[in-house]
Amino acid sequence: MRLFVAILLDDKIRRAVARLQNRLGTKCDRVRWVHPDNIHLTVKFLGEVPDGDVMSVCELLTEAGRMATGFDMTIAGCGCFPPEGKVRTIWAGVREPPEALTQCVEAVELAMEVYGIPRERRPFSAHVTIGRLRGDISAGRIRSTVADDEFVSKRQRVESVALMASVLSRKGPTYSVVTRIMLGGTGRMESEEVRR
Secondary structure: OOEEEEEEEOHHHHHHHHHHHHHHHHHOOOOOEEEEHHEEEEEEEEEEOOOHHHHHHHHHHHHHHHOOOEEEEEEEEEEEEEEOOOEEEEEEOOOOOOOHHHHHHHHHHHHHHHHHOOOOOOOOOOEEEEEOOOOOOOOOOHHHHHHOOOOEEEEEEEEEEEEEEOOOOOOEEEEEEEEEEEOOOEEEEHHHHOOO
């Protein structure tokens, strides 16, 4: 099972991001925009995990949730990866990422190290991917268009992270929630998939 840990966005933020995509889409060619239902903030990508290990991963993440606390965050600003040259990814950021978000990421990293998944070597970048390009031939126009947009969403309360499954196909990835991990030690809400 291909898994990752994510913070899911509420409806009002997904609608705001969809409006941002529509604005940018009128000026940015060849971008494959992420469907609003699939937009999320990745905490950690786990990769392929054997089905028999999923419960162990859930238990370790539950422990990680006990070490974290809920927090408020605002999705704001947008930019491109890489920082220079041809654009491959368009993202929206987190305004002044709260310390509790950093603590949550660290707790997940520690838990997954115990399982055997190495720690991410790059510093955590709090963002949501909203678009991708296979070949940027805009000669800087996409980068400048994205930089000029003053995107700000409403604030969202984050009380949980989700363990997500990803199935890849020609039409793009399909995501499903395996389980939600409550922050602050209130326990795990299991989905039907985990209980099977």
